[in-house]
Amino acid sequence: MLTTLALSDLRDLFGDRFSVSPSVLAEHGQSESLVMAGLPDAVVFPRATEEVAALARWSATHRVPLIGWGAGTSLEGHALALAGGVVVDFRDMARVLEVRPEDRLARVQPGITREALNRELRTTGLMFPVDPGANASLGGMASTRASGTTAVRYGTMRSNIMGLEVVLSDGRVIRTGSLAPKTAAGYDLTALFVGAEGTLGLITELVLRLHGQPEAVMTTVAAFPSVAAAVDCVIATMQMGLTPARIEFLDAETVAACNAFSGLSLPVQPQLLADFHGHAEGLTEDVRRFRNLAADFRAEGLAWAERQEDRSRLWAARHAAYRAILASRPGAKAVVTDLCVPISALAEAVEETRADIAASGLPGPILGHVGDGNFHAILMVYPDRPEEMATARTLARRMAERALRLGGTITGEHGVGFGKLAYMAAEHGAGWQVMGAVKRALDPMNLMNPGKVVPG
Structure with missing residues (x-):
């Protein structure tokens, strides 16, 4: 808890851009996933670097942690207050x-x-x-x-x-x-x-x-007879030197959820959704090569979207996939995890993860940015069922172990926060202690987002 003096000094610094309102604290005490923590003691809304610097000096004086906050979309508890402190919401520094x-x-x-x-x-x-x-x-x-x-x-x-x-x-x-x-x-x-x-x-x-901005853009969507065929097509695409701007994988469960949520009518099979950017002439050749390659892996219903509205509809559905998956199991929450492996190990990682999830009995659609070896599992659980939570944690742990065994990383993009802290030593070995030494050198009182990323 903040002392009376600390609160008074904070009010002097921020005036009406300081809040201890229960609703504001609650808003800044939750994340997009089931990684949970307590509430901050206060939230401030700076407008300039000078105010942030003054806040840091206040923090050092009163020994109060500071936790940065952007849009609140992180998945591993990055912006949650583990031991109270002040959340620094940058909404007013957005120019x-x-x-x-x-x-x-x-x-x-x-x-x-x-x-x-x-x-x-x-x-x-x-x-x-x-x-x-x-x-x-x-x-x-x-x-x-x-x-x-x-x-x-x-x-x-x-x-x-x-x-x-x-x-x-x-x-x-x-x-x-x-x-x-x-x-x-x-x-x-x-x-x-x-x-x-x-x-x-x-x-x-x-x-x-x-x-x-690209001169021309084309989007393709293709259904494959199996996960292996779709993933192998991605590997071949990258090995041939084709450079799609995006190449996304959706398994059949994800496709079914997106169809229902976004009004699509894609075949309920593993799908690749890809964008190609470039000049018109070069794009035509890229499209031709990808079409032939996808056919080699028995792609079905290969369709191209050139009009902006058609492309936007497909990508809007992809970006809504998380909400679509949650809607497919009403009342469920998500344990969301990701990993990234060398492209040569992608098929093995996806297939092993799919088999693991299927054996668990827990719904867990897979999707991801497979062009660079990164994919996600969205494990849907009812929070009031401890056995489901335990199963989800086991699956997430096995995914992390699988990534490391295949020469990859425990997270390709979600980050560590405190949700993946337990796997950092296994990935980095003595290097994790070096990270801790850097933290102590720059933040000797452990006031900057404590409890995240580095050893405690």
């Missing part, structure tokens, strides 16, 4: 500060969402391509090293951030990176903070790499 079309760069505040940024970029011929599905904030996407549907072509947040402004635990404000295309000057501090989940500091500004 585009500068666009440099010649350099293909944008400087933004952390609270702006990817969709809002792209609306601002529409007239420039540029776009920010990283698409995790949810309309997440860019500060949150940087903090979790997000990726998503387009990572197979455009890369993850790690490769699309040129620099950051960060407030450290003692109130110092630092800038990392530069506007130059490359640098060899010292440690890569930008990469250090990308994916740190707010455990090393609070991001208050980002310099983002932009990409040209």
Whole structure:
């Protein structure tokens, strides 16, 4: 609990942009999944870097944890208060500060969402391509090293951030990176903070790499006779050097849920949904090659969508897949987990996971960004049934172990939070202790999002 003095000082700093309202605390005490924790002691809404720096100094004085909050879409409890503290909601720091079309760069505040940024970029011929599905904030996407549907072509947040402004635990404000295309000057501090989940500091500004809007786009959807055939088609596509902007896998359960929820009529079979971006001439050749390749793997009903409204409808259904899956088992909640493996091990990982889920008796549709070896299982449970929760936890643990056995990682994009903390030692060995040493060096009082990512 905050002391009377700490509360008074916080009110002085933020005035009416400070709240201890039960409804506001409750809003900032929940996540998109079943990873749960307690409530924060207060929520603040800064408008400038200087206020965040003053808040960090307040935190150090009163020994109160700070937890960053973007759009609240994280799945592993990244933004939940494990031991009270103050949630720093960046909703009022959501401006585009500068666009440099010649350099293909944008400087933004952390609270702006990817969709809002792209609306601002529409007239420039540029776009920010990283698409995790949810309309997440860019500060949150940087903090979790997000990726998503387009990572197979455009890369993850790690490769699309040129620099950051960060407030450290003692109130110092630092800038990392530069506007130059490359640098060899010292440690890569930008990469250090990308994916740190707010455990090393609070991001208050980002310099983002932009990409040209494609001249032409085509979307294809194809049904396959088996999961193995669909996944093998993905592997062959990547090995042939085709570079789809997105290539998504949906198993039959996911397709059935999307049909019911979004009014589609796709065959209830494993499906690939792919986007190709480029110039019209090159796109025609990519489409021809993918069509022939899919036919080799016995694809059925291969259909192409060229009109914007048809493409948007298909991708809207894909982005709504999580809600569609939940709706397929009314009253259920989701234990959502992901893994990422080398593309050569993708078929084995998917098939073993499917068999594991089928043997458990628990509904668990699989979908994912398989072009870069990343897929998700959405394990649906009734929270008041302890046996289902135990089964879901076992399945998630076995997925993590499977990823490591196949040379992969316990999470390709969801991040660690505290939901996957138990698997970090197995993935990183002594390296995990090094991460803890970096945390102690930059945050010796353990005030920045404590209990996440690194050893306690």
